[in-house]
Amino acid sequence: MIVTVTLNAALDVAYDVAGVSWESDSEVSRVRYRAGGRGVAVARVLHKFGHDVVAAGLAGGAAGEMIREDLARSGIPGAFTHIAGESRRVLAITDTARGGRTARFREPGPYVTTEELGRFAADYRRLLADAAAVVLCGSLPAGLPPEIYGSLASWASEAGVPVILSAGGRALWHGAARRPGLVIPDAVSPGAAGPVPGAAGPEAGAGGLPLPGAGADAVLLGLGAAAVAIPADRGVRAVTAAGQWSAWLVSGEAPGSQGALVAGLVPGLLLGWSWPDRLRHALAVAVAADESGEVDLAVYESLLDAVRVEQAAGLTSP
DSSP: OEEEEETTOEEEEEEEESSOOSSSOOOEEEEEEEEESHHHHHHHHHHHTTOOEEEEEEEEHHHHHHHHHHHHHTTOOEEEEEESSOOEEEEEEEETTTTTEEEEEEOOOOBOOHHHHHHHHHHHHHHGGGOSEEEEESOOOBTOOTTHHHHHHHHHHHTTOOEEEEEOHHHHHHHHTTOOSEEEEOOOOGGGOOOOTTOOSTTBOGGGOBOTTTTHHHHHHHHTOSEEEEEETTEEEEEETTEEEEEEETTOOOOSOHHHHHHHHHHHHHHTOOHHHHHHHHHHHHHHBOTTOOBOHHHHHHHGGGEEEEEEOSOOOO
16 A cells, blocks of 8 residues: 655635625635645545555644545545644635635644654554555644654665655755655745755755755755656656656646645556656646646546657756
8 A cells, every 4th residue: 555644734625705805704605625735635646546545644633533534535544643733724715706716824733742743653654564655745743853754764664665755845855865766845945944965055045955946856866865856837857867857748737736746656656667657647647636636537638648758868966
């Protein structure tokens, strides 16, 4: 089975409102609740394509219960460790009278205690016994150190389980140093940067962290990642020690979900697909999926032949 880990899971709440007003009450015409967070989206995509997947992570409070219930309704096995804090909500308000414009409001994540982290670690290590791969995804809630992805990757490696890491900031660099099979970085915020061995010079961000397009791929490979896939506005670029490949859609459509892009790269890692086949599948999935990871399979099938993949020689340098 494939284990997805979402340490900062969310309950996605969607409101439809016909004419949002900041001066008076606005009537909500439709309300929807769904389990969210990047790792949950990854699990949803993998489940849609028939993979055996378990969604793990941290969840607490009424929002945490609703996350578990939504996954159960979707047929996705959940293994979330209970915490005392309330899982965050992400509220999306769509103004149906103004062309469907949407504003999103993200609550801060809960505080996670050392005792809760210890219980999660024990649950996680039990899951590794039957895991074919682990996907570590997304932001961290308060109380968790940035080194946590490094620890989770190390335990998976010790168990012989390949790791896919999708994160940003200091958590990304700590995880990449533990030799994951694939790293998919977030867009890097210089304010979240931390020191990275070997990264320096005018193209580096705060604390020596390279900015996107300024050699971050080579630094991640140097830290220990076997491969790096970097999302772009209109496609994705993959870099390994053997070379790099870029994929894009002829129509210029952009991926709708980074979680779906991550999920699309998982089968190729496990089954040893060529990089063109990995990127073709992943990009078609990412464009055919919404942010929650719900995939339109008919759209996916129609996009496969429209993905173009080009190989380039060499690596970028930090």
